[in-house]
Amino acid sequence: MNCSDVENRLNDYLDGALAGGEADEVQAHLRQCQSCKQQCTSLEQILAQASSLPTETPPNSLWQSIESELDRVPVIATTNLAGRFHDWMSGLTAQLQVPVPALKYAGAMALLICGMLVGKFLLPLPEGQNQIVAPAPAAGEVQLANRATSYIEKSKILFLGIVNADLEDLQNSSWQSERHMARGLVREASFLKENLSRKNDARVRQLVEELELILLEIAMIEERQDLNNIELIKGGIDRKGLLLKINLADFADKPEAQDF
Amino acid sequence: MPTPTSGDLPQVKKPKSGVSDPVKDAALIAGCRKGERRAQVALYQQYKDWVFNIALRMTNQQQEAEDISQKVFLQIFRKIASFRGDAALSSWIYRMTVNICINHFRKEKKRKEHISNELSAVGEQGTSGLQSRNEGFNLAPHLKAAIRALPAGYRMVFVLHDIEGHKHEEIARMLKISSGTSKSQLHKARKELRTYLEPFIEIHSTL
Ligand SMILES: [Zn+2]
Numbered sequence: 001m002n003c004s005d006v007e008n009r010l011n012d013y014l015d016g017a018l019a020g021g022e023a024d025e026v027q028a029h030l031r032q033c034q035s036c037k038q039q040c041t042s043l044e045q046i047l048a049q050a051s052s053l054p055t056e057t058p059p060n061s062l063w064q065s066i067e068s069e070l071d072r073v074p075v076i077a078t079t080n081l082a083g084r085f086h087d088w089m090s091g092l093t094a095q096l097q098v099p100v101p102a103l104k105y106a107g108a109m110a111l112l113i114c115g116m117l118v119g120k121f122l123l124p125l126p127e128g129q130n131q132i133v134a135p136a137p138a139a140g141e142v143q144l145a146n147r148a149t150s151y152i153e154k155s156k157i158l159f160l161g162i163v164n165a166d167l168e169d170l171q172n173s174s175w176q177s178e179r180h181m182a183r184g185l186v187r188e189a190s191f192l193k194e195n196l197s198r199k200n201d202a203r204v205r206q207l208v209e210e211l212e213l214i215l216l217e218i219a220m221i222e223e224r225q226d227l228n229n230i231e232l233i234k235g236g237i238d239r240k241g242l243l244l245k246i247n248l249a250d251f252a253d254k255p256e257a258q259d260f
Numbered sequence: 261m262p263t264p265t266s267g268d269l270p271q272v273k274k275p276k277s278g279v280s281d282p283v284k285d286a287a288l289i290a291g292c293r294k295g296e297r298r299a300q301v302a303l304y305q306q307y308k309d310w311v312f313n314i315a316l317r318m319t320n321q322q323q324e325a326e327d328i329s330q331k332v333f334l335q336i337f338r339k340i341a342s343f344r345g346d347a348a349l350s351s352w353i354y355r356m357t358v359n360i361c362i363n364h365f366r367k368e369k370k371r372k373e374h375i376s377n378e379l380s381a382v383g384e385q386g387t388s389g390l391q392s393r394n395e396g397f398n399l400a401p402h403l404k405a406a407i408r409a410l411p412a413g414y415r416m417v418f419v420l421h422d423i424e425g426h427k428h429e430e431i432a433r434m435l436k437i438s439s440g441t442s443k444s445q446l447h448k449a450r451k452e453l454r455t456y457l458e459p460f461i462e463i464h465s466t467l
């Protein structure tokens with residue numbers, strides 16, 4: 001073997017990937033060639049150092065930024081999804097008959113969104129139960145506040161599901177449940193805008209409108225979206241700090257809204 | 261040499277800090293599934309150095325390594341419900357970390373500068389390090405600078421093979437390249453490193 005033969009085999013030699021005969025030949029050459037020997041030693045030192053580089057510790061600020069991200073976009077606990085979904089559906093049915101503050105169902109609805117988290121829309125809403133939103137009563141103040149709270153909470157759950165999900169999963173999903181939910185909420189938004197305008201509650205009304213813009217985008221979305229559109233929606237939610245605003249929204253029954 | 265694991269999982273170096281204990285991991289997983297902050301903190305403590313160092317070697321940039329680590333942990337917490345537990349938690353975290361690093365590189369604009377441009381910049385850093393040669397020669401800082409100067413493709417293969425101890429077949433699967441490509445990338449990476457580091461090694465050996 002000459003020097004260039006050895007140079008070509010040096011990596012395999014050091015990795016123990018040479019057949020016995022070849023390895024012996026390389027070894028024999030290294031014993032008599034100072035220049036190849038030097039190359040071999042350098043490489044050995046580099047590899048020894050590479051596999052024992054000192055461990056470095058990340059700065060404390062790393063956890064702080066992780067934690068603030070966790071606070072901004074909470075992780076939704078996911079257990080026993082299918083069972084909880086049925087609970088939610090029966091809860092929804094009950095809700096349509098008896099007007100109960102929708103917030104009670106917020107936790108269960110979060111589990112619906114878990115379906116989106118996993119990225120598969122396994123459980124589309126059956127037809128006939130489309131009406132997520134209760135039919136409009138002649139709204140008293142309490143009822144109006146409840147409906148506004150419910151609208152905001154449902155939007156939040158929908159957004160959380162989208163923000164939490166992988167882009168890839170969202171790209172491949174049918175968007176059926178989201179579209180569905182968003183359309184119901186857009187209908188509710190127009191009711192709220194009409195009625196809230198007379199309530200002097202400018203802040204709530206503004207939030208309703210901001211949420212509606214994103215809801216409209218979701219309501220219009222087609223199956224198998226390209227990444228740009230999805231990133232646009234995600235970005236819209238992010239940019240407007242909507243999740244944060246929802247958390248800060250000042251409603252009478254706020255304590256329940258803190259559930260997740 | 262680490263022993264190979266079953267299936268298509270890459271062989272995984274155990275985290276240097278703390279031992280990956282299946283019982284402890286199970287408790288962490290359960291807590292994180294419920295979104296408990298305490299469990300999240302504990303899991304972070306257990307794996308932070310490991311994840312951060314992989315990212316640091318892959319990018320050799322402090323800020324990028326921090327960004328990648330943040331992504332990894334957020335993804336762990338958001339995806340832990342889908343972790344089925346048929347592999348060790350450490351394998352799952354490892355694969356996630358490497359995948360996020362790989363995606364990071366894919367997004368990174370192709371580096372046009374040839375290695376020598378960057379080496380001239382890190383060269384200054386290197387010589388100042390030599391001033392402390394009386395305290396014994398330490399190759400590590402020079403090696404880190406040199407790894408940093410490698411083109412991203414070479415660097416990933418070098419990190420996965422020579423730092424993390426993967427075989428070419430595993431690297432080929434992870435990076436979706438052929439093992440022949442993995443091998444030739446590694447050889448080029450080593451050659452670049454040797455070209456850069458040899459003077460330092462020689463200076464040291466003649467002192
Ligand atoms: Zn020779």
